Amino acid sequence: MLVPGYNGSGRPWEMKTMQIELPEKLQGELSALVQNGWFRSEDEVVRVAVTEFLRRARVDLVEKQQREDIAWAVRPRLNESSGQAGTQEASRQP
Numbered sequence: 001m002l003v004p005g006y007n008g009s010g011r012p013w014e015m016k017t018m019q020i021e022l023p024e025k026l027q028g029e030l031s032a033l034v035q036n037g038w039f040r041s042e043d044e045v046v047r048v049a050v051t052e053f054l055r056r057a058r059v060d061l062v063e064k065q066q067r068e069d070i071a072w073a074v075r076p077r078l079n080e081s082s083g084q085a086g087t088q089e090a091s092r093q094p
Helices: 024-035 043-072
Strands: none
Touching: 024 043
16 A cells, blocks of 8 residues: 555655645544544645545446446347347447
8 A cells, every 4th residue: 555645665756735725624623633643744634535535436437437348248239130139249339
């Protein structure tokens, strides 16, 4: 697992600065995580949260594509010349 802020070789990633606006309640929850020792800074909390969100989004996208591929693979295939179900491969529509 990669630690946010570092690449696989242990060297720091090049960081870019962003300014974000958060509701007070959310900012308070971030501060509490830092104060309770779960993270070193609010910046780290945000980096971890964004990293996890992107990881999950990638997994969800891959699963969606896999479900679409399976649905395509098991769909009934029509013999183009007779309109009957057959073994001739129909071209895949993206």
